Amino acid sequence: MTALLPRRGLAQILALIVILAVDRIVSPQFFDLRLQDGRLFGSLIDVLNRGTPVALLSLGMVLVIATRGIDLSVGAVMAISGAIAASLADTHSLAVVLAAALGAGLICGLWNGFLVAVLGMQPIVATLILMVAGRGIAQLITEGRIVTFSSPDLVWLGNGAVLGVPMPVAIALGMLILTGAVVRGSALGLLIEATGGNARASELAGVGTRAMILAVYVWCGICAALAGVIAAADIMGADANNAGLWLELDAILAVVIGGTSLFGGRFSLVLAVLGALIIQTMNTGILLSGYPPEFNLLVKAVVVMTVLLLQSPKFSGIAGIAARLRRSKA
Amino acid sequence: MKGLPPVLITAIVLVAGFALCAVQFPNIASTRVVGNLLTDNAFLGIVATGMTFVIISGGIDLSVGSVIGFTTVFVALAIERWGVPPLLAFVAILALSAAFGAAMGAVIHVFDLPPFIVTLAGMFLARGASFLLSTESVPITAPVYSTVSDFALRMPGGGRLTAIAIIMLVIVIGGALLLHLTRFGANVYALGGSRATASLMGVAVGKMTVKIYMLSSLLAGIAGIVFSFYTSAGYSLSAVGVELDTIAAVVIGGTLLTGGQGSVIGTFLGVLIQGLIQTYINFDGTLSSWWTKIATGVLLFAFIALQQGLVALARRPAAKRAGAAT
Numbered sequence A: 001m002t003a004l005l006p007r008r009g010l011a012q013i014l015a016l017i018v019i020l021a022v023d024r025i026v027s028p029q030f031f032d033l034r035l036q037d038g039r040l041f042g043s044l045i046d047v048l049n050r051g052t053p054v055a056l057l058s059l060g061m062v063l064v065i066a067t068r069g070i071d072l073s074v075g076a077v078m079a080i081s082g083a084i085a086a087s088l089a090d091t092h093s094l095a096v097v098l099a100a101a102l103g104a105g106l107i108c109g110l111w112n113g114f115l116v117a118v119l120g121m122q123p124i125v126a127t128l129i130l131m132v133a134g135r136g137i138a139q140l141i142t143e144g145r146i147v148t149f150s151s152p153d154l155v156w157l158g159n160g161a162v163l164g165v166p167m168p169v170a171i172a173l174g175m176l177i178l179t180g181a182v183v184r185g186s187a188l189g190l191l192i193e194a195t196g197g198n199a200r201a202s203e204l205a206g207v208g209t210r211a212m213i214l215a216v217y218v219w220c221g222i223c224a225a226l227a228g229v230i231a232a233a234d235i236m237g238a239d240a241n242n243a244g245l246w247l248e249l250d251a252i253l254a255v256v257i258g259g260t261s262l263f264g265g266r267f268s269l270v271l272a273v274l275g276a277l278i279i280q281t282m283n284t285g286i287l288l289s290g291y292p293p294e295f296n297l298l299v300k301a302v303v304v305m306t307v308l309l310l311q312s313p314k315f316s317g318i319a320g321i322a323a324r325l326r327r328s329k330a
Numbered sequence B: 001m002k003g004l005p006p007v008l009i010t011a012i013v014l015v016a017g018f019a020l021c022a023v024q025f026p027n028i029a030s031t032r033v034v035g036n037l038l039t040d041n042a043f044l045g046i047v048a049t050g051m052t053f054v055i056i057s058g059g060i061d062l063s064v065g066s067v068i069g070f071t072t073v074f075v076a077l078a079i080e081r082w083g084v085p086p087l088l089a090f091v092a093i094l095a096l097s098a099a100f101g102a103a104m105g106a107v108i109h110v111f112d113l114p115p116f117i118v119t120l121a122g123m124f125l126a127r128g129a130s131f132l133l134s135t136e137s138v139p140i141t142a143p144v145y146s147t148v149s150d151f152a153l154r155m156p157g158g159g160r161l162t163a164i165a166i167i168m169l170v171i172v173i174g175g176a177l178l179l180h181l182t183r184f185g186a187n188v189y190a191l192g193g194s195r196a197t198a199s200l201m202g203v204a205v206g207k208m209t210v211k212i213y214m215l216s217s218l219l220a221g222i223a224g225i226v227f228s229f230y231t232s233a234g235y236s237l238s239a240v241g242v243e244l245d246t247i248a249a250v251v252i253g254g255t256l257l258t259g260g261q262g263s264v265i266g267t268f269l270g271v272l273i274q275g276l277i278q279t280y281i282n283f284d285g286t287l288s289s290w291w292t293k294i295a296t297g298v299l300l301f302a303f304i305a306l307q308q309g310l311v312a313l314a315r316r317p318a319a320k321r322a323g324a325a326t
Helices: A007-026 A043-066 A074-088 A094-118 A123-142 A152-159 A167-185 A188-197 A199-204 A209-235 A247-257 A269-289 A295-311 A313-329 B006-024 B031-040 B042-056 B064-080 B086-110 B115-133 B143-150 B163-181 B183-193 B195-200 B205-231 B242-252 B264-284 B290-314
Strands: A034-036 A039-041 B152-154 B160-162
Touching (some): A039 A043, A043 A167, A074 A209, A167 A188, A167 A209, A188 A199, A247 B115, A295 B115, B006 B264, B031 B163, B031 B264, B042 B205, B042 B242, B064 B086, B086 B115, B183 B195, B195 B205, B242 B264, B264 B290
C-alpha cells in the first residue's frame, strides 16, 4: 500500500512539523496531554478535534478534484444536514437522525453529480447552484431560527470519546480508513484518476467516467453531511446561517496544500487530511499566540501562495534550471 | 448563433418577472421602485461589469467581495482617522486595487496557476488586510458624503436617480463599449475562446491577463467607494459573499462560464433580476429572506441548463467532449 503514503508527502510533513514547532515556542504546554473522565485533553487533541469537519470535507473533496471537478456546495450541505439532524434529534432515535442527515447529503451529492456527469455542466457552476440555494434550504428547515437539542445520543457524537479519543476524531479516522480501503484497495482510485487525467481517453478505454463522476460527488455529499452532523452535535444546535460557512474554501485549500492538482488526475487522501491538519494547526497556533485571529486569513493567504508556487510547473522549471547551472559550474 | 441569443432570454425573463410583480403589487411599476432598485444594486452592477470581462476571458475572480470590504475600511479610515482629503483617498485606493488585480493576473499568467485558487488567496489576503486595518464599523461624516447621498435627478413619477445609480449606469455603458467596440474587448473574447489560438493570432496573452484582472479589481475598488457612499461607513465585514452574487448575475446574464461568450448588458439585466427578486420579497412581506437564495439558485439552474442546451444544439455534429475543465 505505497499509494496511501507516497514519497511526495515529505514537504507537507515537514510543513506540519515546522508549524508544530512554532506552536510549541508560542505556547510551551502545546504538547501536554492529560486523561480526564476517559477522554484525552490538550492542545494537540484540540487541533484534531477542531480539524475534523474540514478533514471530513477534504476526504470527499479530494476525490472530486481528482476527477477534475470541484464542489463548492459542501458548506451548504453541512448546513442542511446539521439542520435536519438538529430538528429530528429530540424526537427520533440516533439511527433515524443519522439516516436522514446522511441521506440528505447523498441526495445533494446525486444532484451535483447529475448536473456534472449527465448534463455536462462545468463543476464550478453546477455546485454553485447548491451553494447559493442550499443555505436557503437549510434556513427553510430551521425556519430561520437556531435549532437546539439535548438528545444525549447526538451530543455524544460531538463530545463523547472512545478509548480516550474524542468521537469526531475517531469518526474522521474511520472515514479515512474506509475511503482509503475502498479507493486504494480496489482499482476504483485508479479509475477516478484516469477520469480526471483524460476523461475522453478513459471513456474510450472502457472506464465508466459518468459513473465515476457521479460516485465522487455522492461521496463528497455524504462526507459533508457527516461533517455537518458533527458540527451540529458539537454545539448542540444548528445555525443554518453560519454552519460550514466558507468551509468549502478551507477544504479546497486542504486538498491543494496536500499536493493534489486542481487539474485532476492524481490524488492522495492522507495528504489531503494532513492539509486540513496543517490549516487547523495554524489556526490554533495563531489563537494561542495571542495575536488577533484576524491574522488567520493573511497567514492562510501566504501559505496558499507558497504551496501553489512550489507546485507550479513553471516555478520548478526555473528551480530546475538553476540547479543544473549550479551543477555544471561545480 | 441560431435561435434566441441568451441576452434576449434574460431580457424576456426580466420583463415577464417585472410584469408578474406589477400585477400582484401595482406599486412596483413606479419610478420610485425602479430608482431604488438601481441605487440598491449600484455596487453589484459595477463589480459585475468587471467580472463579465474576467469570465468571458475564461477566468474567475473570487476576490472582488473582499476588495470591496477593504476599500470601504480604507476609505473610512483615510478620511476620518488619517485626515486625507476624500478625493486623494479615492485615487489612492483605486491605484491600490488596480495594482492588486494586476499582481493576481501576473501570478496567474507567469506561474500558470488556476485563477480560481489564485483569486481565492487574493480573497483571503484582502479580507485579512481589512480586518487588520479595523474590525469595527467606522462611520464616515465627511461633507462630500452627505452631498453625494443627497444628490439625485428627479424622474417623472417622483423617483430619484441617485448619484451612485448614475455612476453605475455610466460604468455599465462604458464597460459595454469597451467590450464590444474596442480591440481590447475583441481580445478578451479571443482569450476566452482559446488561449492557444489567441496567442497564435498575436494577442499578448500575458499583458491581456494582467489588464483583465486589473480592470476587475479596479471596478471592485470603485464598487467599494460606491458601497461606502451607500452605507456612509467602512466595515471590514461588508460585502462578504458578493463574489457569488456577482458570478450568479453574470451567469444569469447569459455569459458562458467557460468563456468566449457573453455581454455586459446581459450582466446588467442579471443584476436587475436579482434586485427584482429582492424587491418582490420585500413587497410581499410574508416571505422570508432565505427565499431570495433559493430563487436565485433556481434561476441559476434554469439559465445554465438553458445555455447547456443551446451549446449542445450548436455543437451537435462535433465530437462530444466528456467532462468539463475548471
